[in-house]
Amino acid sequence: MSYLRMTILASGSGGNCALLETAHTAVLVDAGWSGKKIIETLALAGKSIADISAVVLTHEHFDHTSGLPVLANRHQLPVYANALTVKAARAQVPKYHGWRVFETGGEIEVGDLRVENFTVPHDAYDPVGFVIRGAGRSIGFLTDLGYATRLVLDRVKGVDALLLEANYDLNLLRADPKRPWPTKQRIMARHGHLSNAAAAEVAARVAHAGLEHIFLGHKSSDCNTHELAEAAVGAKLREIGATHVRLWRTHQKQASETLTLESRLSDLNR
Numbered sequence: 264m265s266y267l268r269m270t271i272l273a274s275g276s277g278g279n280c281a282l283l284e285t286a287h288t289a290v291l292v293d294a295g296w297s298g299k300k301i302i303e304t305l306a307l308a309g310k311s312i313a314d315i316s317a318v319v320l321t322h323e324h325f326d327h328t329s330g331l332p333v334l335a336n337r338h339q340l341p342v343y344a345n346a347l348t349v350k351a352a353r354a355q356v357p358k359y360h361g362w363r364v365f366e367t368g369g370e371i372e373v374g375d376l377r378v379e380n381f382t383v384p385h386d387a388y389d390p391v392g393f394v395i396r397g398a399g400r401s402i403g404f405l406t407d408l409g410y411a412t413r414l415v416l417d418r419v420k421g422v423d424a425l426l427l428e429a430n431y432d433l434n435l436l437r438a439d440p441k442r443p444w445p446t447k448q449r450i451m452a453r454h455g456h457l458s459n460a461a462a463a464e465v466a467a468r469v470a471h472a473g474l475e476h477i478f479l480g481h482k483s484s485d486c487n488t489h490e491l492a493e494a495a496v497g498a499k500l501r502e503i504g505a506t507h508v509r510l511w512r513t514h515q516k517q518a519s520e521t522l523t524l525e526s527r528l529s530d531l532n533r
C-alpha cells in the first residue's frame with residue numbers, strides 16, 4: 264500500500280519536530296528537540312534514526328534546530344535548508360559538513376517525497392513553510408509566521424492536511440505576567456506568530472472539500488491551551504460550513520497521533 268504519513272513528534276514554542284513518511288522514505292521536518300528525545304520518540308513510532316533520509320529546516324530558531332548536534336554531527340543525517348538558514352544555523356554544528364542548500368521558493372526531492380518551500384513572514388533570516396507531497400497526497404507546514412500572505416495562502420491551498428500554527432490566545436498573552444511588553448509586541452507583530460484568531464482565519468481561507476485534517480501546532484505553553492485553540496478554529500470552520508475538517512492535537516513533550524493518507528494514485532502511477 265502506498266501512503267503519506269505524518270506524526271508530529273513535538274510541537275510548541277519549546278521545540279518542533281515532525282516525521283513525514285511514505286513506504287520508502289522518511290524525513291524529519293525541523294529538529295528542535297533534544298536528539299535523545301527525538302530518537303526515543305521515533306522508536307515509539309516504529310522508526311530508528313537509520314530510517315531517516317534527511318532533515319529539512321524551516322528556519323534557524325533554536326526551537327527548530329536544537330537537535331542538530333545529535334542528528335547532524337553524531338548521526339550525519341543530510342540537512343536541507345536555504346542558504347541564509349544554513350549560514351545562521353551552522354554555528355550550532357561547526358564541524359558538520361552535510362548541509363544541502365535549497366533555493367527559497369523552490370522544491371527538492373528526497374526519495375519519493377517532494378518538498379516545496381515558500382517564504383513566510385517571521386523574524387528569522389529566511390524562514391519558509393513547506394508543502395510535502397508523496398503517494399499523490401500532500402501536507403502543508405505553516406508555523407512561525409506573523410500573518411498569512413497571499414503567497415502563503417496560495418501555496419497551501421489544496422493540501423490534504425495542514426500543520427497550522429495556533430501560537431497564543433490574545434487575552435492570555437496580554438495578561439501574561441512573565442513576558443515583558445516588548446516580547447509581547449514581537450510575538451504579535453507581523454513577523455511574529457499566529458494567534459488562535461489568526462489561525463482560525465487561515466483555516467477558513469484554505470478550507471476546501473479535500474482538506475480533512477488540521478493539526479494545531481506551535482502552541483505557547485503559557486499563553487494558550489488546546490481547548491482555546493480548538494474552540495477558536497472550530498467555531499470559524501463551523502461558521503463557513505467546513506464541518507468535515509478534523510482538528511488534531513499536537514503536544515510539546517509527546518508525539519501526536521499518526522495521520523495516514525492513503526494513496527489516490529492508480530497502481531500504474533505508483
Ligand SMILES: [Zn+2]
Nearest residue numbers: 324326327407
Ligand atoms: Zn518556532
Ligand SMILES: [Zn+2]
Nearest residue numbers: 324385387407
Ligand atoms: Zn521561529
